[in-house]
Amino acid sequence: MTIAMRPGAGWRTALATTLVVAAGLFSTATYAGPTLDKIKERGSIKVGVGTTPGFFSPDSNGRWQGFFADYGRALAITVFGDPEKVEFTNSSPQQRLPALQAGEFDVLLSGVTVTITRAFQLGFHFGPTVFYDGQGILVRKDLGVTKAADLDGATIGVQSGTTGELNIADFFRKTGKKFTPVTIEDTGEFINALETGRVDAITQDSSDLVGKRTQLKKPDDYII
Numbered sequence: 525m526t527i528a529m530r531p532g533a534g535w536r537t538a539l540a541t542t543l544v545v546a547a548g549l550f551s552t553a554t555y556a557g558p559t560l561d562k563i564k565e566r567g568s569i570k571v572g573v574g575t576t577p578g579f580f581s582p583d584s585n586g587r588w589q590g591f592f593a594d595y596g597r598a599l600a601i602t603v604f605g606d607p608e609k610v611e612f613t614n615s616s617p618q619q620r621l622p623a624l625q626a627g628e629f630d631v632l633l634s635g636v637t638v639t640i641t642r643a644f645q646l647g648f649h650f651g652p653t654v655f656y657d658g659q660g661i662l663v664r665k666d667l668g669v670t671k672a673a674d675l676d677g678a679t680i681g682v683q684s685g686t687t688g689e690l691n692i693a694d695f696f697r698k699t700g701k702k703f704t705p706v707t708i709e710d711t712g713e714f715i716n717a718l719e720t721g722r723v724d725a726i727t728q729d730s731s732d733l734v735g736k737r738t739q740l741k742k743p744d745d746y747i748i
């Protein structure tokens with residue numbers, strides 16, 4: 525999982541802008557580039573986030589909490605010496621990269637996997653990897669599933685725009701098993717699809733599923 529930065533003006537900028545996160549935000553203006561200039565001019569960092577407890581979710585007072593919320597505040601301390609000089613914007617996995625590209629926020633802090641398409645074709649600047657994860661599947665315990673291959677013929681919810689959507693298709697193709705994907709964008713709807721039985725399982729980054737499991741009405745009825 526990494527931090528993705530908005531594309532700059534070309535490949536040389538790409539390397540330098542990667543350093544905005546890796547070094548630029550933490551050192552001099554040498555590597556800062558236009559993104560940091562804009563942040564300084566505005567007086568706050570705009571950060572794109574998702575909604576998964578543990579990573580990023582608003583508490584009962586509406587204050588963002590979690591690993592990536594803390595990371596955003598750490599960036600604000602680094603640039604402004606003030607953890608509050610950060611604005612969080614919620615964006616779905618499908619919308620977050622286009623939103624970053626459109627300049628709706630400066631930095632995306634989320635479980636965004638570095639892929640060749642995202643880094644080279646779409647031109648996003650990935651900062652340092654801050655979290656390592658794998659993909660998991662969340663299912664109801666009473667299905668008796670102990671491994672992914674047991675889900676032959678199952679209906680599986682995938683979140684649109686994620687690498688998980690592609691990986692699960694690869695897995696079933698390779699293992700010669702069948703599944704029916706149900707593509708869902710909205711995070712609440714994604715969880716709901718599992719609870720209402722619209723899908724037999726959902727797949728996402730494993731850590732994300734740990735967070736989502738806590739949001740289920742009966743978390744103990746489910747297993748990753």
Ligand SMILES: N[C@@H](CCC(=O)N[C@@H](CS)C(=O)NCC(=O)O)C(=O)O
Nearest residue numbers: 574575617635636637686687711732
């Ligand atoms: N690693 C995958 C999935 C990314 C992803 O959706 N990560 C989770 C965990 S950090 C997330 O952002 N969830 C927030 C949400 O569902 O709103 C990708 O890069 O496409």
